[in-house]
Structure formats: C-alpha cells, structure tokens
Amino acid sequence: MLATTRHDAVSLLTLQRPERRNAINLELAQALLAAAQSEVDAGARVLVVTGEGTSFCSGADLTGVYGDAFLDALYGMLHGLTRLPVPVVAAVNGPAIGAGTQLALACDLRVADEKALFGVPTARNGMAVDAWTMRTLQTVAGGGLARRLMLAAETVDRDEAVRYGLVDRTGDLDAALAWAQEIATLAPLTLAHNKLVLNGGGEEEVARTFAACWESEDVQEAAAARAEKRPPIFRGR
Incomplete structure (x- = not known):
C-alpha cells in the first residue's frame, strides 16, 4: 500500500495501489501520515511523495466506506503533512484528481511530468472539500484557476498548471529527487x-x-x- 525508501537525507514515499490508480482509502491516509512522521523522526530532511504506476493519485477511493473515520484520516493526513518541520515535494507522475490534487497541495513544492493532470471535481459527484483546500489552491495558483477548478469542475494539464504556479518544476521522479537532495543541504x-x-x-x-x-x-x-x-x-x- 505504501513503500518508503531512503536516499541519503531524502525519504521517498510511494503510494502503492496501482490497481486503484493510487486512490486514497482510510488505511492509505493513515499509513502515509505515519510513514511521513516516522521518516522525519528518523532524520529525513526532505520527503518526496509519488505514486506507483501511471497515476499520482486518482482521488478518494469511491469503493470505500465514507464517514467520519475516513474524513478524519484524510484531513488528518493532509493537514499533518503541512505541519511537518521539513519540506515535502510532490512528484506528480500522472493524474492528481480530487484528493490527489489535495495531496499535491499539502506538499510544499510540486514537480510534474507531462502526464500530470489536476482537478477537484466535487461539483460532479456532490461531495465537498474543506475550506483549507480551496484557500490553499487560491493562494498557490490564484483565484482564477481556483474558481475554474471549484466552480466549473475543470481539469488542467501540466503546462497550464505551470503557468498558474500550481506546478513549480517540470520533470520526472528523478528530477524531484534531485531537487530534494539540493534542498536537503539547506539549513x-x-x-x-x-x-x-x-x-x-x-x-x-x-x-x-x-x-x-x-x-x-x-x-x-x-x-x-x-x-x-x-x-x-x-x-x-
């Protein structure tokens, strides 16, 4: 479900549910936060989050059971990543939809390859995301793009995400790890x-x-x- 590997002072956390395009369920949300905290406690100076296969994260697992436990786990993980004392880099290796875009926003920096897509289509499924998600999206990418994603349920590709600042650098996982290694040398x-x-x-x-x-x-x-x-x-x- 989740793999952790150490590259010197950088820890790579890989979502491993390729059969569900790395959709987040309760167990994965809990495992990701626990692994991230464990790696920081063990001395990691930068974390990199990516997905196995062709998707970064396709969103919340719609086959799962929803309720307070899932929402607590999901938002506990997202907000927990923002509270870690180390930078977290998202290596977006494909679609990051719904909770996938939320996960990318919970990271501090985003590197995306040519297959990356972003969207929060809650208006298409009657669900909702918290205010933190929308406000962070607005802060990172601007009010225009935030309104397009949240009010028109649009999806944007990597190049458009770069233009709006939702993606910081283009590249694959190796590029994200190389950037993380540079950051790990800072104070x-x-x-x-x-x-x-x-x-x-x-x-x-x-x-x-x-x-x-x-x-x-x-x-x-x-x-x-x-x-x-x-x-x-x-x-x-």
Missing part, C-alpha cells in the same frame, strides 16, 4: 521556520522558530564556511 531550522510562516503558523510558535534560527550552531557554521570558502554543513541545531 533545517531555517526551512522549518520558513514553512511554518508560509503555512500560517501562530505568532508564538513563529517567534520561537525565529529565535531558534538566530541562536543555532548552524548560523555559526555558515559564518565559518564563508570565511573558509567552503559549503556549509548544517546539522539542524
């Missing part, structure tokens, strides 16, 4: 602070992470690296 405390601010963290928590950056050994390491004309080695402390 972890700074990345955690920046992500917290960008995702609307509270003033007290933001003040704490701000102070932690300025008081860190990594600040001293950066200064030493500049003086010694070498790349800094950040340790997150």
Whole structure:
C-alpha cells in the first residue's frame, strides 16, 4: 500500500495501489501520515511523495466506506503533512484528481511530468472539500484557476498548471529527487521556520522558530564556511 525508501537525507514515499490508480482509502491516509512522521523522526530532511504506476493519485477511493473515520484520516493526513518541520515535494507522475490534487497541495513544492493532470471535481459527484483546500489552491495558483477548478469542475494539464504556479518544476521522479537532495543541504531550522510562516503558523510558535534560527550552531557554521570558502554543513541545531 505504501513503500518508503531512503536516499541519503531524502525519504521517498510511494503510494502503492496501482490497481486503484493510487486512490486514497482510510488505511492509505493513515499509513502515509505515519510513514511521513516516522521518516522525519528518523532524520529525513526532505520527503518526496509519488505514486506507483501511471497515476499520482486518482482521488478518494469511491469503493470505500465514507464517514467520519475516513474524513478524519484524510484531513488528518493532509493537514499533518503541512505541519511537518521539513519540506515535502510532490512528484506528480500522472493524474492528481480530487484528493490527489489535495495531496499535491499539502506538499510544499510540486514537480510534474507531462502526464500530470489536476482537478477537484466535487461539483460532479456532490461531495465537498474543506475550506483549507480551496484557500490553499487560491493562494498557490490564484483565484482564477481556483474558481475554474471549484466552480466549473475543470481539469488542467501540466503546462497550464505551470503557468498558474500550481506546478513549480517540470520533470520526472528523478528530477524531484534531485531537487530534494539540493534542498536537503539547506539549513533545517531555517526551512522549518520558513514553512511554518508560509503555512500560517501562530505568532508564538513563529517567534520561537525565529529565535531558534538566530541562536543555532548552524548560523555559526555558515559564518565559518564563508570565511573558509567552503559549503556549509548544517546539522539542524
């Protein structure tokens, strides 16, 4: 259902339900959040999420049983990814529809190949997504595209998603992993602070992470690296 592999400081989480085009059910939502947290606890500095086969994630599994348990698991996973202190990169390797687009939005950065598609067709099935989904879509891709996806139930391809900012870079899984490796060399405390601010963290928590950056050994390491004309080695402390 979910595979986890480590590439140095980068952990790759692969949705493995190709027979359902990686549709999310209760168990997969729970497994993804648990694996992501476990990898961060084990020292991963960047996570990459992708799908096995020809789809990133086709949405919620419509053969599943819906109710509070599923919704709690789905939104617990989505919101949980946004609260992780490390960057999460979506390697969108095909259609990302409904919950697939939500999963891509829960990631901090998105790399998409030529087969990627995005859409949130709740108006076609009578379902609904939470306010966070629509507001995040509006923030990332702008009000125009958000309204087209949410009010006209449109689907956009990779190139159009790039134009609107929904996709940050084009490329395959290898490109996403290479970018993640670059990001993993950056200062972890700074990345955690920046992500917290960008995702609307509270003033007290933001003040704490701000102070932690300025008081860190990594600040001293950066200064030493500049003086010694070498790349800094950040340790997150």
